[in-house]
Amino acid sequence: MKKLTPLARTLAAAVALVALNPMKETTMAAETADMIVLGDYVVTMDDAAGVIEHGAVAVKDGAIVAVGKADEIKAKYTAKEIMNGDSKVLMPGLVNGHTHTSMTLLRGVADDLDLMTWLTKFIFPMEGRFVDPEFVRIGTSLACWEMIRGGTTSFVDMYFYPEVIAGVVEECGLRAVVTAPMIDFPSPGFKGWEDSFAAGVKFVESHKGKSARVKPGLAPHAPYTVSKEHLAEVLGAAKKLDVPISIHVAEDQSETKTIADKYGMTSIELLSEIGYLDHPVIAAHVVWPSEHDRALMAKGKMSPIHNPTSNLKTGAGIAPVPQMLDDGITLGLATDGAASNNDLDMWEEIRFAALLHKGNMHNPTVVPALSALKMATSEGAKAATLGDVTGKLVPGLRADMIQVDLTSPRLAPLYDVISHLVYATNSGDVVTTIVDGRVLMKDGKVLAIDGAKVKAEADALGAKIKAALAEAN
Structure with a gap:
């Protein structure tokens, strides 16, 4: 037998070792993902991970399987x-914690009025007079188109014909x-409390678990439009159905x-007495909570949703957000409906x-940029009962x-990405919107909705409403 050289003996030994200890295939090949989204900055909104420069998310x-x-x-x-991330921020989609999507069709019909005059x-x-399933379908479609363009990926809606709204959301x-x-x-489609309550319960029963x-x-409208007994009836149903x-x-x-005259307490004290603060409640506005109200919310499950633009426009006031944050209350942020805002731009609200x-408060340190972005x-997401699903x-x-484009002159130079997102970014800077791994907008083009068709439908219905109002006057 020919004598092996030292090098040959080493190589032979290595081959034998590999044969005896083969590496598992999973360590030899990369894992598969459906999508990798890149960003010069990945703003995770997770306190542990923070901001990752030249980062990526695998889907x-x-x-999300890796960040x-x-x-x-x-x-x-x-x-x-x-997906390319050059000159882009990759971050969670925005959560609009309170809106009435179909009211895009009432945008601008009644401005510069106090809340109660505006409403009643x-x-x-x-x-x-005008709200029916077709109104809701068109109005919700218009709202979803606007939100996709602006980087809102989740929202909390309260409006008539919720089954129609759910169908539009599912499709878009x-x-x-x-x-x-x-x-x-009486309200659109209903004679009063009994049939609206029954329809609400039926909607939840038919849609719970139907869609991811x-x-x-x-959604009982408010303590001043729903009696104490009926508010309690809603809570009982919500507990039984396990829904917010x-x-x-x-x-x-x-x-x-109104509530003080009728019940001798505040709205939040009334709801607490009924048991609402022991159940997940998405509380829109909360502009006038007392110190006692704030203490109750800090210990309970009610989450206020701040609507700064809407509250300013109706003259409702300024919510004590810094105090509620100091109290440790979970706060969300929202646009309200487009009839009192008049848009669904979450960047303005931030x-x-x-x-x-x-x-x-004459204090530049309250509600710092990161706190506003977290809202x-x-x-x-937590305030909207979606914290186990989205928000980070x-x-x-x-x-x-979403991906936010950084090439605008408004965003140069960049020292602090959080500062830019809060104080300089607007909805037009959003170029990519992804929900549940589906790309709804890419390179600034909405893929999930035929915008031209939706706008044509909205304009046509708006013209009919305008003509009907003119005829009535």
């Missing part, structure tokens, strides 16, 4: 699609908590007086939330995220 089956440095993610995963003299009568790809409205007097992106709930409640609370001083209270993402870029949550 599989609609969920980290782009080189590391691309080394570990192969994907059918890799204009909005309630117009809803009774957004995520929503769709709550069925209930009120003590549509979460049903119940959405309600307007402490929105205006006229409400505060900026208002950060600036308004600084001026109101629209991680904390906002962390493994295990659903892939709801």
Whole structure:
């Protein structure tokens, strides 16, 4: 036998070792993902992960499977699609914690009025006259188109014909908590409390668990439009069905007086007495909570939703957001409906939330930029009862995220990405919107909705409403 050289013996030994200890195939090949989304900055909204420069998120089956440095993610995963992140921020999609999507069709019909005049003299009568399933379908489609363009990926809705709203959401790809409205007097499709309550319960029963992106709930309008007995009836149903409640609370001083005169307490004390604070409640507005109200909310499950633009426009007031944050209350952020805003631009609300209270309190340190951004993402998701699903870029949550383009002159130079997102970014900077791993907008083009068709339908219906109003006058 020919004698092996030392080098040959070493190579032979190495081959034999490999044969005896083969590496598992999973360590030899990269894991598969459906999509890898890149960003010069990945703003995770997770306190532990923070902001990752030159980062990436891997997505599989609609969920986030990995977040980290782009080189590391691309080394570990192969994907059918890799979305470029040059000059972009990748971050969670925005959460609009309270709106009435169909009211896009009433945008601008009644401005510069106090809340109660606006509601009782204009909005309630117009809803009774014009709102039907077709109105809701067109209005919700228009709202979803606007939200996709602006980077809102989840919203909490409270409006008539919730089954129609749920259908639009399911089709367009957004995520929503769709709550069925209930009120003590006649409203679109209903004679009064009994049939609106029954329809709300039926909606929840038929839609719970039906969709991964549509979460049903119940929505008694407000303590001043729904009796104490009926509010208790809603709570009982919500507990039985295990769904959240959405309600307007402490929105205006006229409400505060009405409830005090009728019950001798505040709206939040009334709801606490009934048991609402022991159940997940999405409380829109909360502009006028007392110190005792805030203490009750800090110990309970009610989450206020701040609506700065709407509250300013109706003259309702300025919510004590800094104090509620100091109390440890989970706060969300919202636009309200387009009839009192007049748009669904969450970037405006983020900026208002950060600036308004600084001026109101003469203190530039209150509601810092990160706190305002959390109200629209991680904390906002919790407030909307979606914290186990969305609001952060962390493994295990659903892939709801957006890319914000940084090439605008408004965004140069960049020293602090959080500062830019809060104080300089607007909705036009959003170029990519993804929900549940589905790309709804790419390179600024909405893919999930035929915008031209929706706008044509909205314009046509708006013209009919305008003509009907002119004829009536």
